Amino acid sequence: MYTSPSSQILCYSPRVTIIGAGRVGSTLAQRIAEKNLADVVLLDIVPGMPQGLALDLMEARGIEMHNRQIIGTNDYADTTGSEIVVITAGFPRKPGMSRDDLLRTNAKIVVEAAKQAIAHSPDAIFIIVTNPLDVMTYLAWQATGLPRDRIMGMAGVLDSARFETFIAMELGVLPRDVKTMVLGSHGDLMVPLPRFATVNGIPLTELLDQATIERLVERTRHGGAEIVELMQTGGAFFAPASATCMMVESILLNQSRLLPVTVALMGEYGLENVAIGVPCRLGCGGIASVLELDLSDEEMAALRVSAESVRQNIAWAQEILMVSNATS
Ligand SMILES: NC(=O)C1=CN([C@@H]2O[C@H](COP(=O)(O)OP(=O)(O)OC[C@H]3O[C@@H](n4cnc5c(N)ncnc54)[C@H](O)[C@@H]3O)[C@@H](O)[C@H]2O)C=CC1
Numbered sequence: 650m651y652t653s654p655s656s657q658i659l660c661y662s663p664r665v666t667i668i669g670a671g672r673v674g675s676t677l678a679q680r681i682a683e684k685n686l687a688d689v690v691l692l693d694i695v696p697g698m699p700q701g702l703a704l705d706l707m708e709a710r711g712i713e714m715h716n717r718q719i720i721g722t723n724d725y726a727d728t729t730g731s732e733i734v735v736i737t738a739g740f741p742r743k744p745g746m747s748r749d750d751l752l753r754t755n756a757k758i759v760v761e762a763a764k765q766a767i768a769h770s771p772d773a774i775f776i777i778v779t780n781p782l783d784v785m786t787y788l789a790w791q792a793t794g795l796p797r798d799r800i801m802g803m804a805g806v807l808d809s810a811r812f813e814t815f816i817a818m819e820l821g822v823l824p825r826d827v828k829t830m831v832l833g834s835h836g837d838l839m840v841p842l843p844r845f846a847t848v849n850g851i852p853l854t855e856l857l858d859q860a861t862i863e864r865l866v867e868r869t870r871h872g873g874a875e876i877v878e879l880m881q882t883g884g885a886f887f888a889p890a891s892a893t894c895m896m897v898e899s900i901l902l903n904q905s906r907l908l909p910v911t912v913a914l915m916g917e918y919g920l921e922n923v924a925i926g927v928p929c930r931l932g933c934g935g936i937a938s939v940l941e942l943d944l945s946d947e948e949m950a951a952l953r954v955s956a957e958s959v960r961q962n963i964a965w966a967q968e969i970l971m972v973s974n975a976t977s
């Protein structure tokens with residue numbers, strides 16, 4: 650067989666590590682590989698499980714027509730040199746629980762995962778997915794000591810996609826023609842912004858009356874819980890994986906997309922010592938910039954309430970971690 654000299658050149662492929670190979674993590678691995686964005690390392694504490702998932706995904710490559718490597722592992726050494734680390738490790742909520750009810754169990758998991766991952770990939774950009782999302786993002790930021798441009802949380806893209814879905818369903822239009830921004834925390838106090846929602850450039854407020862918009866806003870606020878109640882065995886994972894993949898893609902391909910992203914604020918919107926969702930430009934270095942929208946008094950008040958609740962939970966999580974460190 651003839652071997653061309655250029656075939657000797659090793660081609661570089663970016664690597665995305667996903668910590669937590671459960672429903673969100675494994676679906677995200679599939680999306681990243683099948684979109685041909687990067688090689689994927691799937692890490693979980695359960696022995697054999699990420700290895701099995703990785704093999705299954707590898708066996709689909711011929712059919713899906715990509716050649717990405719998917720590695721399953723229980724060892725952080727295999728994550729070395731990742732460009733992006735996504736943390737989905739931790740418990741999902743059960744019916745009747747709020748996301749904040751997961752704080753006690755998930756804080757330690759996320760902090761430990763972030764520390765281990767940064768030790769092996771010091772140049773990586775981190776995306777946190779585990780709930781309660783805003784608190785986990787802030788804790789992971791503190792634990793890694795990363796500049797805030799390189800560590801962010803996924804929630805706003807998902808919440809905006811839900812708002813867009815409900816608007817599209819109401820109007821009978823294509824979801825991709827609807828654009829919205831949902832800011833604030835990933836919980837009942839999130840801040841959907843109908844004033845900034847459009848359908849192919851037409852303001853939403855021209856298309857729907859106030860009562861209908863308010864109904865869709867409320868459904869968006871409870872979008873996660875609606876699925877938890879329907880499924881009874883965990884939460885959403887298809888749309889969360891798609892939303893995370895959109896962020897991964899914007900970073901890997903330096904697309905500079907303007908997306909709602911959870912980030913530690915440093916005076917923007919008059920807020921600091923807290924992480925919540927605000928519009929950010931996402932490119933190859935992570936968060937390229939944070940956009941400060943000119944919010945109305947009412948919108949700003951809602952954002953402050955949302956931030957205050959996250960700040961209280963951060964303080965509570967820090968106490969839990971301190972006690973746990975002291976006793977272990
Ligand atoms: N930010 C968002 O918008 C969303 C957040 N979530 C959150 O993402 C998290 C994961 O959700 P699912 O994938 O549905 O849960 P899951 O239970 O299917 O998967 C979680 C995985 O984490 C693993 N894990 C636990 N401790 C670990 C550790 N120390 N190191 C490595 N892996 C560990 C478990 O073995 C499990 O495989 C939950 O906290 C959920 O609430 C889910 C959907 C959307």
Ligand SMILES: O=C([O-])CC(=O)C(=O)O
Binds near residue numbers: 741748835
């Ligand atoms: O609702 C949950 O627990 C999972 C989640 O964050 C979402 O789907 O928005």
